[in-house]
Amino acid sequence: MTSWGGYCTTLAGALRRFHGFGEEVCAFFDFFAQPATALERAAAKDLGPAGLTPAEIATAREYGRLLQAYERLFWNTLAELP
Incomplete structure (x- = not known):
């Protein structure tokens, strides 16, 4: 999870x-x-x-990676707060 x-x-x-x-x-x-x-x-x-075309799958994967990167930024920001 x-x-x-x-x-x-x-x-x-x-x-x-x-x-x-x-x-x-x-x-x-x-x-x-x-x-x-x-x-x-x-x-x-x-x-x-x-289903999805190969191009749509690639785009969806990129959006997924971006979402995970934003999530990581969110949690890292909270961890850095005083």
């Missing part, structure tokens, strides 16, 4: 436990708390039988 996935798991649990929020409110965090393989299956289902 990514740092983001772990964060989403913790946040969804806290929202439920300490604030009494239900499934609908926590759905966003629950979605991203899933292991990557579950996310990949959900994305593939949404894409339908046509």
Whole structure:
């Protein structure tokens, strides 16, 4: 699980436990708390039988790398705060 996935798991649990929020409110965090393989299956289902072209897959991978880089910047920034 990514740092983001772990964060989403913790946040969804806290929202439920300490604030009494239900499934609908926590759905966003629950979605991203899933292991990557579950996310990949959900994305593939949404894409339908046509799938993606090789160029679209390359673009999606680049966006994924950018997202991870931004996530790393976020966590590194928090770690550097006094």
